Amino acid sequence: MSVELVLEVKTREGAQTVFNALDAYKAKLRASIQRTRRNLGKFEQRYGVTTTTFLEDMAAEDLSGGDLEYIEWAGEAKLLEGLESELNELEDVRYRVP
Numbered sequence: 001m002s003v004e005l006v007l008e009v010k011t012r013e014g015a016q017t018v019f020n021a022l023d024a025y026k027a028k029l030r031a032s033i034q035r036t037r038r039n040l041g042k043f044e045q046r047y048g049v050t051t052t053t054f055l056e057d058m059a060a061e062d063l064s065g066g067d068l069e070y071i072e073w074a075g076e077a078k079l080l081e082g083l084e085s086e087l088n089e090l091e092d093v094r095y096r097v098p
Helices: 012-047 051-057 066-091
Strands: none
Touching (some): 012 051, 051 066
16 A cells, blocks of 8 residues: 655745655765664674574673673664665655656
8 A cells, every 4th residue: 555645835946855855865864874774783793693693592691791682682683674675665665757
């Protein structure tokens, strides 16, 4: 199911400004995703397991950094999930100027 959103702007240039803002936000999301993946990669390399394995099988006691490191790694994984979800939603947006 799709939802139609109507925005009214005074000029075509105003519409282009909105499109540019969406594109800029998507670029920031992509950069955040890359940064978060790098952060996850550091944990994965340090412990020799994927983030999926970490989330499914490991506990704070399994990490040298204990609770804090567990929270950081799990938090980065959750952040990535949210960023990717948001970007996917925006990638599906279609717009046109009549």
